[in-house]
Amino acid sequence: MITLLVNGRSVEVDDDPATPLLYVLRGTLALNGAKFGCGLGQCGACTVIVDDAPVYSCLTPIAALHGRRITTVEGLGTQQDPGPLQRAFIAEQAAQCGYCIAGMMLRAHALLMRDPSPTESAIRGALEPGLCRCGTHLRILRAVRRASRELASARSGGTADTRP
C-alpha cells in the first residue's frame, strides 16, 4: 500500500508502485481532472502539482510520491464553489473543448503560488509545456492575468480567499 496525499486528503492505494500517478488518480481515486493526452510528457494534459511544482502525472510512478502533496484541479475548487483561478477561467470563457484546461490551470496555479504577479513572458513560459489544439491560448493567458490581478486585489483588500 502506498499513501498519497491528494488535495489535502490522505489516501491509501494498492496499485502497483510502478503505476503512473495519472492512472491512480483517474482509476483508483475516480478523479477526472488529470487527463490522458500522450503518456509521453509532451502535452501537459495530465499535469498535476506535486508539492509546489507541476509534474506530468502520466510519467510519475506513485512509488516516488509517498507522503508528497498532490494537487489536482479538483483541489482548486468545485463547480458549486469555484476557486479564484476557476472563476477567472469562467469569466474569460477560457475553454473550447476544455480537455487541456485542467493542466493549464495547474501550471498557472503553481506559477501564481510562486510569483503572484508574473510577467507576460513568465506566464507564457509556465504554460509552454501545455498543448492546446482548439486555439484557446489567448483566453487562457487572459484568465491567468485576471486571476493574478484578482489575487493582488484580494491581498491588498485583506480578503481571506487568496488561494489562486
Added chain:
Amino acid sequence: MSRSRPARITRRTALAGGGSLIVSFALRPLPGVAAPGTPGAPPVAAQEELPGSLRNAPLLDSWLRIDAQGGVTVFTGKAELGQGIKTALMQIAAEELAIAPARIALVTADTSRTPNEGYTSGSHSMQDSGTAILHAAAQAREILLGIAAQRLGIPADRLQALDGAAVAPDGRRIGYGELVSEQTLHVRAQAQSRLSDPSRHRVIGADVPRVDIPAKLAGGAAYVQDLRLPGMVHARVVRPPSYGARLRRVQIEQVRALPGVMHIVHDGDYLAVIARREYQAVMAMNALARAAQWEEHPGLPDQARLFAELATWPSELVSVAGHHTETAEPARTLEAEYRRAYQIHGSIGPSCAVALFDDGALTVWTHSQGVYPLRSALAQLLQLPEERVHCIQVPGSGCYGHNGADDAAADAALIARAVPGRPVRVQWMRADEHAWEPFGPAMLARVRGTLDGAGNIVSWEYDVWSNTHATRPGGAGNLMPAWHLATPRAQPPPKPLPLPEGGGDRNALPLYRIPALRVDYHFIPTMPLRVSALRSLGAYLNVFAIESFMDELARAAKADAVQLRLRHLDDPRAAAIITTAAEHFGWARYRRRHGCGRGFAFARYKNLAAYTAVAVEVQVDGESGAIRVLRAVAAVDCGEVVSPDGVRNQIEGGILQALSWTLYESVTFDRTRITSRDWSSYPILRFSAVPQEVEVHVLDRPGQPFLGTGEAAQGPAAAAVANALADAVGVRVREIPLTRSMMRTRKGVPEGRERT
C-alpha cells in the same frame, strides 16, 4: 402522423381539450406569418420545404418537450464538440419561448432520443439545428398562446409570452406547464413561423456563459473518457505497425498471465487486450505488441517527391466552373503552384469509447460526430439489426473533423462483444491517434491569371488535385478496425463530395468578378495514406492558394491588396467584412518595421456561408528564419449572431489552429510507415509562438440566416500569413507548412513567375 408510444390521457389532456383539437389547431396556417426579411409573406402550403433540420424531423416534439412543471427539454441531433453549440441552441429556444435559458435542459445526439441530423460537421449546426429549434420553439410558443387564448376567452394576438407563461393584458397568466399536454407539440411543423422580432432579442445576441465550461474546469465528468460504469473494464488495441501489415505470429500465453488481464481479442490481424485496471491494460498492450510479429510492405509514396507525383496520380475531372466573356487584352500573366502537406486533427485527448454488449444489444458511448451513421456502420460490422445498436454521444477532446472517434467506437464494440454484460472502455494511445486517424489530404493547386493594363483581373485558370475529404462511416468499411479482422471489411471506393459545398473543390471558385474563368477539380481516388474530413476540408488549401495568388497579382499590378479585392467584388457583405478588418488592423496607415510585414486575406466559406477577412502582421527572425505572427485582426459576418463571444472564440481558435497548421504541420512517412507518431515528430503551436493578440470583430446581421463559424477562418488565416511573409522578406512561400518550406528555400524564390 404516427406516434411511437401511446398517448396517455391525463387530466391535463382532457382539460386542454384532447390531442385532436390541438393537432387541428396547429395544422392551420399561422395567421400573418412572416419570416424576418420577408415582410407580409403569405401563409404557406404544408408541402413547402421546412426550415433547417425540421425537413428531416418535422414533428415539433422531436425538438422540444414541455413538462407539467413548465420545464423545457430541447433535443438536438448535433453534438457538443467544444464549440459551445449546446449553449447557443439553448439561447435560441429560450428566446423564442420567452423563458430563461437556465430553465432549459438540452439533450444532444443520441440514437434513442434525438432527431437524426447526420454529422456535426461542415459548420452546419447553427444552420441546421439552430434553424430547426428556432422555428420549432416559435411555433410551440404560438400553439401555447393559442391554447391560453381559448382558456381565457381572448384573442391570441392579445396574449404575450413572458417568462414561461402566456400573459393577458389584464395580468392573468397561465404557465406553459398548465397549457401543455402529451399531444400538444406532437404536430407537424409549418414551413413558416411567427418569429420574434430580431430587434427585440434579449437572449439571442447576448453572451450567455457556456453551460459546459464549469464541469470542465473542476474535474466534473465532462468527457467520454470520464465515464465509469459499474463493472467497467479497460481495453487497449495493438495496431499493426503500418497500413496493410499482416500479423505473422503472436504469442499470447505470457500476456494472458499478466496481472489483471481478463481476455485477449485476436481476430485476424486485430489484437486487443482487456484488463481490470487501466494501467494493467497498458502494460499488457505493450507486452502483446512485443509478442507480435508483422509482415509489412512498402505502399507509401516518396515523401520528398510527393507534390511532383500527386498531379500525375490517376484522377477524375470535376468541372467546378467555367465562363468566358469578352475581355480586355491581357497585359501580364502570372502562374503559381500551391501545396499543402498531409496534416492531422491532433486531438489532445486520443479517441476513446465505452461499449456494453448485453443480451444481443450494443450500447456505445462515443464522441463521434454522427451517432446515427455510426449506428448503421456498427450494426453492419457486428451484423446486428440497427435497432439493437444504441449510440450516445458524450463529448471528447476537440476533434476538428473525422478523427479516431468512430474507429474507437468500433474497437469498443468489437472488444465488448468478447465480454458480454461488461462495459468496456477503450482508450487510444497517442501513436494510435497520430498514425491511424484519417489525415487531411495533401493537396496541390495551380493557378494562371492575367491582368489588363489597368491592373484588373482578366482571366483565371485554376486546377486543384486532391483525395476525397469524406471517408466517414456510412458503412462498416470506413471503420478502420474492420480492415484488420479475419473477415475484413474493405474501405468503399471514395467519392467526391458534391458541389456547391464540395470537398477538395470546396472554395476552389474565387468569389471575385473575373471575365474569363475556368476551375477544375482533379479528384484522386487512390489513397495511399488514410484521409478524411479535417476542419474546412479543401477550403483551407483553396483559399490559401486563391488569396496568396490575389496578393501576387496585387504586387504585380502594384495595387493595394485590399483595394484589388474590393475592386473585384460585388457582394456588399463581403466588402463590409474586408473594410472592417482593414480598418481595425490599421491597413492604410501601416508602417513597416524591419523584418515585419502585413498580409490580408478573405473568403466566404463554401461561397455560401460565413464571411471572414483576416489581416496579420508577422515578424521574421533574420538569423533563424523563424516566422512569428505578432497580431491578427479578423472580421466575420455569420448572419444573425446568437452568441457573440462564441463566434469570437471560434474565430480566434480557428486562426490560431490555422497558424499552427500553416507554419509547422506535416505528417511524415517513409515508404512503409507513418513516422510522425507523437508531438515531438509532429510539433504544433505552443504559447511562446502565440500572437500578442487576435482581435475579432463580429458584424451582426439581425434577421439573416444563421451561418456557422467553426471553419470560416482557417483559409484566410493561412493566406494572410503567407502574404505577410512575402511583405516582410520578399520571399513568396507557396507550400504549407511555410516554416519548413522557407528553410528549404532560404535563398528565397522570386514573386509569382511572370510570363509575358
